[in-house]
Amino acid sequence: MSTTVSPLAPKHVPELPAIAGVRLATAQAGIRYANRTDVLLALFDEGTTAAGVFTRSKCPSAPVEWCRAQLKSGKSAKNLPRALVVNSGNANAFTGKSGRAATRLTAEIAAKAAHCKPGQVFLASTGVIGVPLPDARIRAALPAARARLSAGGLDAASHAILTTDVGPKVAAAAFRAGGRRGRVVGFAKGAGMIHPDMATMLAFLMTDAEIPPPFLKAALRRAADETFNAISVDGDTSTNDTVLLLASGASGAPRIGGAADAGDFKSALLSVCRELAWRIVRDGEGATRVMEVLVRGAANERDARLAAHAVATSPLVKTALHGGDPNWGRILAAVGRSGARISPARAHLAAGPLCLVEGGLPVSYRERDAARIFARERVPITIDLGVGAARARVLTSDLGHDYVSLNADYRS
């Protein structure tokens, strides 16, 4: 009952390689805080394709609505993405008509800078909600940013999208296709939740490969489901969650379109998403350790996810994790109430290599061996439901005093 070991978050932040066909710049627009970058402008070469996954919230932010609309209509070449504008400090959510107008105006100005149509501009926002977006400040900052665009702007970009994150979250991977080398890079901001109103997860993924939109969409959906949709800091989903994948197809890069040449690209994409997802959970405010919940033996994938999410969002499991308490009873109780089919007589539970429950009953193990595993930064838990062959993996952080302190404080 061993589990795959995830990489621990390295202490240093790796420098991201440039992606041919992508240029970036940041600006200080003073949206909420002074003396920090809060606007990112990215321009993409002609022929870039895009895919996105967004929050399932029924109250999505104006920029999420905007991106969805562009991706729906973006079937023809003249609708391909040419620019991306991200702002931190204000989520442009619960802002009604004026929020939608702010989005449209910003897209129009960015379109001028990129010599494209507004529908070719993607937008994302993160920050306080229910406050009108000071979009005039964003628009005013764009021309100067336009003049500073550079292919090496990824590291600055990874800072400009942060709100209350501990630090930037970046990842990169290479792949081979058709005898040529391609790259995937990504940067994200986390659902740190230290601020009441800054609960957004944003991730931007870029590759120099040439990839048709349908394939890109499928690859992103699959990777996001296994990573960004399989993490839980506190079970809350924001109005603004956005993951965008852009493929520039810049000259010399491989073309990905069929099953034959796709495997290595998919692996690279998955590894970048997995690294970013890990960092979002590990850097969750107040988090001291991460539980990697692997549910297997489920009747189907839905059941596997239900069970894994029930464990990952249980306050009882998360407080026990904080206390380093190998409390398998709380874990199985969460599985039991999840709605997933379980065969108690065939159920197993292990912490790392140590089996705690076999055939639905606690086995004889040394409490201090279990406690040692729960004291680590990464706590791998494997739960076998004893029913079928489906599996799911979810990462979750612990729930401790820092989380309460940071979230119970009055909004500043």
Added chain:
Amino acid sequence: MSTTVSPLAPKHVPELPAIAGVRLATAQAGIRYANRTDVLLALFDEGTTAAGVFTRSKCPSAPVEWCRAQLKSGKSAKNLPRALVVNSGNANAFTGKSGRAATRLTAEIAAKAAHCKPGQVFLASTGVIGVPLPDARIRAALPAARARLSAGGLDAASHAILTTDVGPKVAAAAFRAGGRRGRVVGFAKGAGMIHPDMATMLAFLMTDAEIPPPFLKAALRRAADETFNAISVDGDTSTNDTVLLLASGASGAPRIGGAADAGDFKSALLSVCRELAWRIVRDGEGATRVMEVLVRGAANERDARLAAHAVATSPLVKTALHGGDPNWGRILAAVGRSGARISPARAHLAAGPLCLVEGGLPVSYRERDAARIFARERVPITIDLGVGAARARVLTSDLGHDYVSLNADYRS
């Protein structure tokens, strides 16, 4: 946008009136702790009917499985309930075959004491899970308890079922039917969760009315859905949750069977359940205040419940409640991700009489007015989804440092 005011938990515990046809006794069996009562024996007169609602966990405890089986087969008179045995200190969950055997043996001994069949005995357990039930101790305690049975044993009973509760939770109400007076009493233990393994909600309701099982079942289901199934201390459901309603039909009491004479009984049952549910939330370990979430304007009841539960289980909402922070953004974000249909342009949110959001947008209000409402022991929140006419109400407690301290500690 006003809400019904729930009664605040009175400082004193009211004495429960006796229910004709019901006799109770408690015992110290030493199941987990010395010097406290931990077994309850109740005997019911012939003709008593029963209904139950239980945990939806796929891993229910052995006594939950037992009760379900008896209620299913309990259509004929010879299967009517005659005895109830409750123990605290051990949940008899995740105990496999030996747990089921312990349940059966206990029912057999109780049946001898009650001169009935084992299938006429109901059982409930609460306490540590995954540890074999010391059922021999329970059985040994029953004969002496049998000798001490009394109609006035309800108050002692309300203590014997507790684990780590702050105190007993009792409620009583009277009703009239057919020109005669009847009573409903109830006592409960809460999902206090201060101990990792003691997360059970038990409630026992008793009335002297004569009520046929189908009607009893429907009335209990309805009352439980509005009360016990509409509270959240931490979103976790235990393996043992049990609510039993027993109707003794003792002589002189009214017979309830049709719509004409049922209204007053239903109200009394609901008020007892509501009072017990309130006390369970208010006495949740670490809780300092209770939010009463009323969702209305929903497309249907399912949507109303989805939205109310999303708010009630959101760690962000619960930590803000702890901090007395009128953070409507977190509340609406939880509603948004709940899956319930919402019309943002018609959505409202109010704290007590104070409107905070109107037509999906924040209105101008004084922050200190909102803060004053959030500083109270009871915080009434009304959310109108602006879609239909369905509504749901859920009570939830705050999430503070005491909750983390109590739940992150190593199991003692």
